[in-house]
Amino acid sequence: MHVEFLGVSRERAGVAEMDVQAETLGCLLGALAAMPGLAELIAVDRLHPSLAANLNGDRFISDPETPLRNDDRVLILSADAGG
């Protein structure tokens, strides 16, 4: 599946998007936590409350058991989206 980073997560990841093999949201976040810039923002299989994850631009997801498919796109963005 494909990950898109927006805002702070993009700055920390150093890339705008990347492909990751993961069957669940928890697995995906576990993989992302290995990236040094993102480690502070991910606790094991959960995002820091300042970040949110969205599936395919439609619904926001937080349950680590949320299943992901190969053609899914997960967006990682700031939770406090406002100004």
Next chain:
Amino acid sequence: MPDGYHGCYLRVDVSRGSVERVPLADEVLRQFIGGSGLGVRLLLDEGSARLDPLDPAAPLVFAFSPLVGSPLTTSAKFAVVSKSPLTERINDSLASSGFAVAGKSCGCDAIVIVGRAPELSVLIVDDGQVRMESAAACAGGTCQATEAELRSRLGANFRIASIGPAGERLVRYATISHDGRHAGRGGSGAVLGAKNIKAIAVRGTQRVEWAHPRELTAISKDLSRRSFGPATAKYRELGTATNLLTFNRFGALPTRNFQSGTFDEAAHLSPEELSTTRTKTRDSCVTCTIGCEHIYSLGEAGAGGQVRVEYESLFALGSLCGIGDADVVLRASQRCDELGIDTISTGGTIAFAMECVERGWLDEPWLTFGSGDALLRAIDLIGSRHDLGDLLAEGSRRAAHAIGHDSIAIAPQVKGLEIPGYEPRALQTMALGFAVGARGADHNRSGAYEIDFSDKVDRRHVTPDAVHHAIDTEDRAALMDSLVICKFLRGVFEDFHGETAAMLHSVTGWDVTADELRETATRIVAAKREFNLLAGWTPAEDTLPERFLTEALPNDAAASLTFERLEALVTEYHRQRGW
């Protein structure tokens, strides 16, 4: 009198240059705290809801708070509260920073201004003593030039809030500026201009006691420490402008007067791209540990000066007007700051006029979407009220009534206040927040967008189940605006009401609880409602323009609202409020 307060406000009649020191009852302070809450209470006491906001008798309140002057991060803020000349409803705008500390040091918790000075004047509040001087030398000057001139004349330890040329000319969305920041929305600058006051200069030496200084110090240190963490990283690292690409990705970036939720040229305006082509510095308000201000150079080698970049300015003067040239958008933002006009209402009104031209309803062929020259020309016309600018200076609602053709259906406003950068059809909890907002469509009085960007709702099909979330964000905003602390701290709190109660206890000594603060927030929101009722509010005002309820977004058919669905949300909101 509780600690943290002076227990009085100054009521200044600028017609006569007289001042009265009016006591504030302890129960009023406890019930309304300060900032927006205290300001609204004072306006109600003044009986001002039925007055024309530009009438000399209409009061303008500068309200401080018990936390001002404390070491609590982001607490150096003040509220400017009046009836809005743009909406004819309550208006509370907040700004930072040194003016709040200096104003409170004058020995008062608020300054209420009434009357009209016989000539353009500067009101000087010097340690509680009031005098007025001619501001003739500042007439027509920008906010920045006025502040510099007055600090040079009066002394560097004065803090100055001023209006620009737009405030002098009563542009209905003129701002009050201080140190480059603005009490921006709703036209408080026009209210000050109607009083013939170009600026207010304050300095003082009077301090208040803190009830529990050691406790306050500990809370302040802990809050500052947490404010350096991930919860504020967005503001520190990229600023609010980072919303631009996020909102564009979600089809929520208002574009071409809300005809679309995506803008092809959004990347050109993003902080990620701006940072690669311009030098950038950061700044922060007095006592703030976040440092959200990202200031970019403008023009060749920075020859055009510097400009603070915020999401709302980028959206309103960029995508909303179809402009993707960052140089133009930054220059437009800088020009709004100089003239002293709200960037959201400026961009919203110009974008509305651009669509009217596109539809053949307005014969100004030069004013087209995507034209940077047109945007900059329109801004200058607004500031001077020349030609078309005289109409646009009235805001989109009044302009629509003058233009006709049922253009009110596409005027991007609620209660007359132009809609900020959140596409209501793509963010429908926010749509409710806009519809019911006491001062009109506003993202600082309702944080309901946070709910849309969460797993609590389907943001494109929000149901009445979400209403209590919208109420909660509105109440929290009212509390933060009355304490006053910056909303950029909101992610830092683990127990918002408990922690803010502890802050207030340490400053005032009140045995205040989290539950009491919840009740206080509800009381403040209700007071705003009471003001609006007295000013003539009717339930029909709690809605959105017809466009949002009859047209889906072009690239996102799921992002649609109807009259019936919005009405169901508003009805449930009123029911839960007990109104």
